[in-house]
Amino acid sequence: MSLTADDVKKIAHLARLGINPQDEDNYAQDLSGILDLMVQMGSLDTSEVLPMAHPMDQSQRLRPDKVTEQNQREKFQAIAPQVEEGLYLVPKVIE
């Protein structure tokens, strides 16, 4: 299984990663290597093994439904690049 430079570009875009065009082929090769390893692992017989969703095979702990958080907007917004009227401001997103 091998990825092309175009696949790499698409994946990088979806993950919002800026990569150097001259590195694309190398990434394609490295990532293909990982996929090859997966294919190799796929040849193992795992029919008797239950899939795990998490390496810690435990049940999720639950929290009682109580409001425990206070308003800390000022602290959070102190590190934001731009705020106004309590809102975080970001570059315009147009639908």
Next chain:
Amino acid sequence: MDNQKWEVVIGLEIHTQLATQSKIFSGASTAYGAEPNIQACAVDLGLPGVLPVLNEEAVRMAVKFGLAIEAEIAPYSVFARKNYFYPDLPKGYQISQFELPIVGKGYLDIEVDGVKKRIGVTRAHLEEDAGKSLHEDFHGLTGIDLNRAGTPLLEIVSEPDMRSAKEAVAYMRQLHELVRYLEICDGNMQEGSFRCDANVSVRPKGQKEFGTRAEIKNINSFKFVEKAINHEIERQVDLIDAGGRVVQETRLYDANKDETRSMRSKEEANDYRYFPDPDLLPVFISEALKAQIKATLPELPGAKKQRFIEQYGQDDESATTLTSSRELADFYEQVVQLSAGEAKLATNWMTGDVLGALNKAGLDISHCPVSPERLSGLIKRIADNTISGKIAKQVFDKLWNGTATADEIIEQEGLVQITDMGAIEAIIDTIIANNQGQVEQFRSGKDKVFGFFVGQVMKETQGKANPAEVNKMLMAKLKG
């Protein structure tokens, strides 16, 4: 559209905000309408180092819903990350469920024009809501309010079982009624607690394969769902008739223009790269927990309607109306109980005057100015013939606009029905004696004059005489 030629296929995805106090993965409040960002804590903001902790109540509510639609509840379910970039999603992923949702296959029964139909529910999964983007002008920037980020959602996905916009609306209404009965969602559509996306496609009648579907996003009222879907059906049929092809895309319904338009920006972002969230362990639902939640299930709308028909002798329409919300049904049953079982009168008054007045005033039953106690007080006086039906309407007006009880109003206004037939006879005798001309007319065959006499008696008794009795006695006397 040519109904002979085309078949419509609709599936709905409905997002219900669960009515928890706190968020699904944090202890921040979910209350609606707060100042921007004061309910967005470090977890909701996705600050480094924070970890999500699952809200027990959100899990219970999801299970409750699953049990109510007779669905399989997953003994083991898993949270996954749905990755996409948008400013109202601070982490860069939404915590959702993908392969192992908490609620599996179930169903909901609907009725359209008297025809019953079973609509399959494919699945329902827990996830977190995103924040809100405000596109008003902030010097060319967008304002982000993250108060809603992390609010628990149950996304309920139907099978593509609906064949018309009407069926889709019926399904949506049924679901809306159900989540409110279960008290897992307040159902407030204006506030976005209950939101609908519709997948719509058309295919030539008889064709097995589905046509290519378009998804219409965020249709937030029952009225718009029907309009938006019908509009989309027409668009697709016109497109195909003109030799075109429907493309799979997301479209946004614009209620002002009554049209859907393509949301191009979302097209290429549709690759969400789901994977299990390493921050959250799998959720196990034991049989014991299921049984415990099952025991808390209220009587569901369908069962309640059936009971109203059998227990109170209601017709289908009245029973449908009076069980349309739990509050309304409870109100009705209280009235019946307090009026010592006057079910029929209670039904007539509730479906007639009470709902009429509420509608006119734009109120729902929880804000009805007339309490079940005061309404039953009125019904008791109609039942025991203290007041006539006509006077009762006057009393109801006064109940609606004041705080007095029916008995106080009847007493103060002197509205008691005259049951003393001797008194009525005396009044009739006087009227006949004073209107000999009309008596002659009546006796010579002018039947219409009868109405004049009834009017005179009612005027004289201020409407407090029983009309049937008056008619009977008048007729006997006039005929001599």
